[in-house]
Amino acid sequence: MIYTINFNPALDHYLTFDNFQEDKLNTPNLxxxxxxxxxxxxxxILKNYSIDSTCLGFLGGFTGDFIETKIKEYGILSDFIxxxxxxxxxxxxxxxGIETEISGIAPKISEEKYTEFLTLLKSTIKDEDIIVLSGSLPKSLAQNAYGDIIESIPSSTKVILDTRGQAFLSAIKKGVFLVKxxxxELEEFFNKKFNSLEEIITSGKELQKMGATNVIISMGKEGSIFLTQDNIYIGNVPKGTLxxxxxxxxxxxxxxIYGLSKQFSLEETYKFAIASGSATAFSQGLAKYETTLNLLSDITIKKYEVNR
Structure with missing residues (x-):
């Protein structure tokens, strides 16, 4: 089974304006x-690709009710505290066309509720499951919370980590299947500016030494890099309008994760991941399966030869 951990879910309110002006009354057109x-x-995304997963984490109040109701409408399984x-x-x-985000303040999660969550997790996660640890941690939780999770689940679980800062550092040291x-975020983590592809690859290798089996580094319009235990791949960005x-x-x-669930090779899994991310960037809302498939032919994966 696939599980996504949601310590800090949200009600996302989208507003579109033709000409937003500060200090004035503004009416959105969407x-x-x-x-x-x-x-x-x-x-x-997994549901769009006909893959089941279960959302775990915390929900509260009227916003929590909205989130849970909508998730059920999507047909996604959940078991929130x-x-x-x-x-x-x-x-x-x-x-x-100019995007601005305002992140809301996270609710407080008590030690009692956190312990209840860990107990649920230990009884739920089985050998060979996939678990996604992504997003920020509420201030009420210690920054090693993701690390706690990794220690409490079977060692055969494939852990996918997508966060930053201290939460990232504490978790990667416990051993993870993939970081992205x-x-x-990479420059922030290493506190340096990268001036070449070689420097970026070297930083990816450092993440592997720290505990990541595989590393994907996305570089916007410049494409992405995928480091496995045996190879390094470079992927382009398919053509499309952002x-x-x-x-x-x-x-x-x-x-x-879709590629993993379908037992694709790591190279083909990486290719599908690029198509999936690009399909969302070229869409209103998250990618649909057909849109993702249509981009695959425009993606080229090249093996990067370097002294490892």
Missing amino acids: DYKLPGGKGINVSK KIKEDSRINIKINNN PNIH ISSVGAGDSMVGGF
Whole structure:
């Protein structure tokens, strides 16, 4: 089974304006609300690809009720721990193509509720399951929470990690199957600016030494890099018109998991991940399966030869 961990899910409120102006009354020309958060996005992508997954984590208040109702409408399985405070609301503004996000304040998760979650996790996760640890951690949880999870589940579980900062550092040291930083997160983590492909690859190898079996580094319009235990691959970005980058990274993770579930080779899994992320970037909302398939022929994967 595939599980996505949602410590900090959100109600995402999307607003589109032709000409947003500060200090004035602004009326959007498009307004809609969706359940959000990186883990939920991964589960939604998988559902679009007819792959089942289960959302675990915490929900609270009227926003939590909205998120849970919408997830059920999508046909996604869930088993959330209920908390007292409202789940957060994120505001996503598109002002004539310029995207701005306002991240809501996370609700407090008590030690009692966190312990309840770990107990649920230990009784749920089985050998060979896939678990996605993605997104930010609420301030009420210690930054080693993802590391705690890895220690509490079977060692054969494939852990996919997509977070940043101390939460990333504590988890990768426990051993993970895949990490997927973008170039900005990578520079933030290593506190340096990369000036060449070789430097980026070297940093990816450092992540492998720290505990990641596989590493995908996304570089925007410059494509991406995939480091496995045996090879390094470079993938391009297929042709298309960027509509919104929101959820593209989560879609890449979802595409990668789809490849794993279908027992693709790692190279073909990587290719599908690129197509999945790109399909979301070229769409309103998250990628559909047909859209993703249509991009595969425009993606070229090249093996990068380098002294390892």
